[in-house]
Amino acid sequence: MLRLFATVANGLEDVAASEIERITGRSVAIGVGKVFFCGDEETIFKVNMLSRTVNRVMILLHHDRLDDISLDKIYSAAKLLNYRGIIDPNQSFAVRARRVGTHNFTSVDVASQVGQAIIDSYLKERGYRLRVNLDNPDIEFIAIVRNDEFILGLNTTGESLHKRHYRVYNHPAALNTTIASAMIMISGWRPDESMLDPMCGGGTIPIEAALTARTVPPGYFRMKDFAFLKFRFINLKAFDEVVSRTISAMNHEYSPIYGMDENGRYLEGAIMNAESAGVRDTISFMLGDATRLRNHLDFSPRYVVTNPPYGIRMRKGRMEPFYRGFLESLKEVAEGSTLTLITALRKKFLRAAEAAEISIVEKREVLHGEIRTTIFKCII
Ligand SMILES: C[S@@+](CC[C@H](N)C(=O)[O-])C[C@H]1O[C@@H](n2cnc3c(N)ncnc32)[C@H](O)[C@@H]1O
Incomplete structure (x- = not known):
């Protein structure tokens, strides 16, 4: 049994934990931007292949709180570990570090101390000096310092799972x-219900919904591109079995999923992305204005999941009337539906929702890259 953790956007830990519990049948503990669980090799393969909400899956090598945390203490903790079962002498490695809190050292210092500790430990244990390769390492370690907490993990994923590889248009x-998929889960949508994203841009939300409806595992698009494929200590036969089981479970039924945008160029990009993801025939794309939905829809969507503009390219003063116009237009065509929406303009959306008499049933703060956003769930 291995101790594992997965990284996730801050604010979505509970959504990822429920998903991993569904995938693995094991209980999951929640941290900040991370969830912790236990499992074997098959668990690593399944979570990497099937999870729609996590970014990376790591083997937990060390997790501790260090009083008066310092580079020396980090070095000592990392040097105590045994790396002989993890890296072969002819394999290269890199350490990536993240640091949150107030310290008198940087994340670059952490990466370099942990890297030195790994080299020194391996030299002592096996008599080989390991090679560092920062650009294309065989094995990647992740060192996380969060206040007095020090975590050392082994990256089983490689490049973050949010890069789905189907995206041909950006x-x-x-x-x-992964945030789009989490929003779909938060919305409560089930694949036999209708769903609309009226401001779909490049189509991320409808495409993630269509992949869910057709039970296409996100890992399907990167089956030859997982870091664990370079691990010498893992039996990859179980991975082949996970792949064939998940592919044979893929469902080719269609669900009513709709994507709309007012910009024809974005819509063309969304169609290219949907084609690349193999779900073009599951989504109806239409050109239209989200503040005039009744001009475009001849049905009433049960679920609306959307990512409207944050006002970065639009003048901020126009955003509150825009949100209100959208909510009022949605009320005209889909009263009683569930809206799940992400925005960086929390206050403006709250005022617009109050003016449009929309009830908010859930709200959560989520870090979208560097942007602090809120996901709202509302009944229209
Ligand atoms: C933040 S982007 C959506 C990005 C999308 N979720 C993706 O992943 O590609 C917001 C989108 O809303 C669209 N939009 C803005 N005003 C609109 C309106 N009145 N009706 C429909 N779409 C609109 C923009 O063209 C833009 O593509």
Whole structure:
């Protein structure tokens, strides 16, 4: 049994924990931007292949709180570990570090201390000096210092899972795919219900919904691109079995999913992305104005999941009337539906919702990259 953790956008830890519990059947503990669980090799393969909400899956090598945390203490903790079962002498490695809190050292210092500790430990244990390769390492360690907490993990994923590899068109304000999937889960939508994203941009939300409806695992698009494929200590036969089980469970039923945008160029990009993801025939894309929905819809969507502009490209003063116009237009066509929406303009959205007499049933703060956003769930 291995101790594992997965990284997730801050604010979505509970959503990721529930998803991993569903995937693995094991209980999951919640941290900040991380969730912790236990499992074997198959758990690593399954979470990497199937999770729609996590960014990376790590083997937890060390987790401790260090009084008066310092680079020396970090070095000592990392040097005590045994790396002989993890890296072969001819494999290269890198350490990536993240640091949160007030310290008299930087994340670069942490990476370099942990790297030195790994080299020194391996030299002592096996008599080999390991090679560092920062650009294309065989093995990647993640060192996280959060206040007095020190975590050392082994990256089993490689590049973050939010990079789904189906995206051939990049919208200038594209939503992170793992956040889009978490919003779909928060919304409560089930694939036999209708769903609309009326401001779909490059199509992330409808595409993630369509992949969910057709039970296409997100890992399907990167099956040859997981860090664990370079691990010499893992039996990859179980991975082949996970892949064939998940592929044979794929469902080709269609669900009523709709994507709309007022910008034809973005819509063309969304169609290219949907084609690349193999779900073009599951989504109806339409050109239209989200503040005039009744001009475009001949049905009443049960679920609306959307990522409207944050006002970075639009003048901020126009955003509150815009949100209000959208909510009032939605009320005309889909009274009683559930709206799940992400915005960086929390106060403006709250005022617009109050003016449009929309009740908010859930709100949570989520870090979208560097942007502090709120996901609202409302009954229209
Ligand atoms: C933040 S972006 C959505 C990005 C999208 N979630 C993605 O991942 O690519 C907001 C989108 O809203 C669209 N938009 C703005 N005003 C609109 C309106 N009145 N009706 C429909 N779409 C609108 C913009 O064209 C833009 O594509």
